[in-house]
Amino acid sequence: MPDEPSARLFQLPVGAEFIKENTMTTTPPPKGFTLVEIMIVILIIAILLSIAIPSFNRARATSRTKACVNNLRQIQSAKEQWALDNRKPQGDTSLSWPNDLVGSDKYIKGTKPVCPSTGANYIMNPIGTSPWCTNWGSPDGIPGQPFNHELGPGEHA
Numbered sequence: 001m002p003d004e005p006s007a008r009l010f011q012l013p014v015g016a017e018f019i020k021e022n023t024m025t026t027t028p029p030p031k032g033f034t035l036v037e038i039m040i041v042i043l044i045i046a047i048l049l050s051i052a053i054p055s056f057n058r059a060r061a062t063s064r065t066k067a068c069v070n071n072l073r074q075i076q077s078a079k080e081q082w083a084l085d086n087r088k089p090q091g092d093t094s095l096s097w098p099n100d101l102v103g104s105d106k107y108i109k110g111t112k113p114v115c116p117s118t119g120a121n122y123i124m125n126p127i128g129t130s131p132w133c134t135n136w137g138s139p140d141g142i143p144g145q146p147f148n149h150e151l152g153p154g155e156h157a
Contacts, residue, residue: 064117068133071113075122075131078107083127090128097124 078101088094095101098112114121120134 061117067116071115071122072131072133074108075101075113075124079124079127079131081107088127090126092127095124095127097122 079095082088082095082100083092098108100106102108102110102112104110112121115133122131122133124131
């Protein structure tokens with residue numbers, strides 16, 4: 001059987017050294033990322049987050065402020081409508097908050113509105129004056145109470 005062609009391919013003469021057909025060896029490409037590449041990606045993500053997070057926080061604060069102003073406007077409208085329906089003069093303090101305004105058959109449907117930032121209650125003032133938020137203050141400029149909403153002092157909701 002040594003005369004078969006397939007057997008001759010694997011037989012080496014005695015004393016002969018094996019020589020590879022392809023003497024050029026190539027290294028395979030790396031199968032992962034280097035530490036420097038990973039660190040650069042992490043750095044880029046960190047920079048993008050440091051830019052984006054303050055913008056998201058500002059947008060959330062602005063949204064909560066606008067929601068609070070809208071709640072104050074809704075309460076003011078309901079209070080004025082209640083005063084007209086019950087023939088109450090300016091400065092009247094007989095309004096029972098929230099019993100007279102909030103309910104399924106009243107001026108504000110659902111539950112009593114609260115400040116979206118802290119859950120604080122809104123304070124009711126006499127008829128003809130704006131309600132105010134215990135968290136933000138009053139659009140009427142009550143001393144000692146900051147007002148950070150879009151309405152300035154003296155403006156009514």
